[in-house]
Structures are given as structure tokens and as C-alpha cells.
Amino acid sequence: MAKLHVSTTINGEPVEFLTEPGESMLDVLRGPLGLTGSKEGCGSGDCGACTITLDDRLVCSCLMLAAEAEGHEIRTIESMAEGETLHPLQQKFLEMAALQCGICTPGVLMAAKSLLERNPDPTETEVRFWLAGNLCRCTGYDKIVRAVLETAADMREAAR
Template sequence: MSKVHIRARVNGDPVEFLAEQGMTLLDALRDELGLTGAKEGCGSGDCGACSIMVDERLVCSCLMLAPEAEGRRIETIEGMARDGGLHPLQRKFLEHAALQCGFCTPGLLVAAKALLDQNPDPTETETRFWLAGNLCRCTGYDKVIRAVMDAAAELRQAHSA
């Protein structure tokens, strides 16, 4: 099978890599770029463990082929913490103990960030609906929802200051 040369911007940085035509973007991120935060939980887009942002849209990277990344802007969990500090969502997940085994956490964080980027003041119902595509078998969702709501309030306060 022939390889495709792909140029994209990942977490703000220009990258180039080769990928098989049928390779998923999840596999390319993990195997070609060493970005192992996104996880393969189901391979069918049902669990959200592989959630990333592509051109500011939430995507299950297990459903996107690597060649489709050509020229796109991709954000992964590795790009969330900037300037040496955790993103407020990451801090709030820790403060609220909104994780246990951690397998689903990167996908939940990326999805939560996508929500807050689109809607900085979501209701609890909107937050639960938005994160419904991310499955967690360990924590339950109450701590996750509280962490997202708390981070949203902190981010709104920081933007209004």
C-alpha cells in the first residue's frame, strides 16, 4: 500500500508525516507523531476516548482517515496545557477527582474544551448532553460535570476581568 505525505498543523505546530491511505488519524497521531493521549476504546466512534478537534470541530479520530488531515488544524489533549501550566479544565478535573483509571479522561477533556469554546456558559443539562458521547466506566459523571461547570465559571471570570 502506498503512503501519503501529509502536512497539517497539530497543537499549533506545523507537522509532516507519512501515512498509509487507510490509516486512521488516531493511529497516525499515536504511531507517526507520538501523541498518545487520544485512546482507541471502540474503533467505531461510540466511546469518545479518541476525541480531538479538527478545524475547531469535535471529531472521533478513529473515524477519520489520516489523509483527510491534509491542511487541517488539529488539537489533541497534548496541546491543552500551554505555557507550562494546566488548562483550567485539567486543574478542575484534578480538584474534583473527576477521573479514576484515566483512559477516557483525554477524550472528556477535549470534548469539554470544545463545549466551553463554543458555549462558555453552558447549563448542567447542556454539559451532560454535550459529553454524552464520552463513555466512562469508572467515575460516573457527576464529578466530571461539576469539574466542567466549575472550569466554565473560572474561565468566564478570567475573561471578564
């Protein structure tokens, strides 16, 4: 079967690649594109470790066909930091030990960033609801939720 040519934007840069018709976006990101930040935790869309944004919508890249990227904008965990400067969420996760093994962390950070972009003043319930699609088997959720809430407060304070 012939490979498909895909033109898309990934992390703000135009990208073109060839893909098999049934190849997942996660496989293309981690393989030929060398963007290994997104992790495969389950391969069935249940854990959220491979979460990316597609036109500002959260999606599990293990469930997305790479061909579906055609003409769309994708953001991966690699887009969060600016050079050597971590995003405030990344910094707070480090400070508060809201991560351990790192498998879930990219997806959790992508979901948390998406939440804060939509709602800069979330309640604890809203954070927990928004992160419900991301499973963590190491740290539990309290440190993660606290890190998101503290980041939101810090970002609101910085905006004043």
C-alpha cells in the same frame, strides 16, 4: 500500495507524515507522531476516548483517515496545557477527582473545552448533552459535569 504524503497542522505546528491509505488518524498520532494522549477505547467511534478537533470540530480520530488531515488544523489533548501550566479544566478535573483510569479523560477534556469555547455559561443539561459522546466506565458523570460547570464559572469570573 504507495504511502500518502500528508501536510497538516497539529497543535499549532506544521507537520508532515506518510500514511497508508486506510490508516486512522489515531494510529498516526499515537504511532509515528508520538502523541499518545488520545486513547483508543473502542475503535468504532462509540466511546469518544480518541476525540480530537479537526478545524474546531470534534471528531473521533479512530474513525478519521489520517489522509483526511491534509491541509487541516488538528488539536489533541497535548495542546491543552501550556508548558507545565494545566488548562483550567485539567486542573479542576484533578481537584474534583473527575477522573480515574484516564482512558476517557482526554476525550472528555477535549469535548468540554470545545463546549466552553462556544458557550462559556452552559447549563448542566447542555454539559451533559455536549459530553454524551464520551463514555466513562469508572467515575460516572456527576464529578465530570460538576468540574466542567465549576471551570466555566471560574473562567467567567477570571474574565471580569
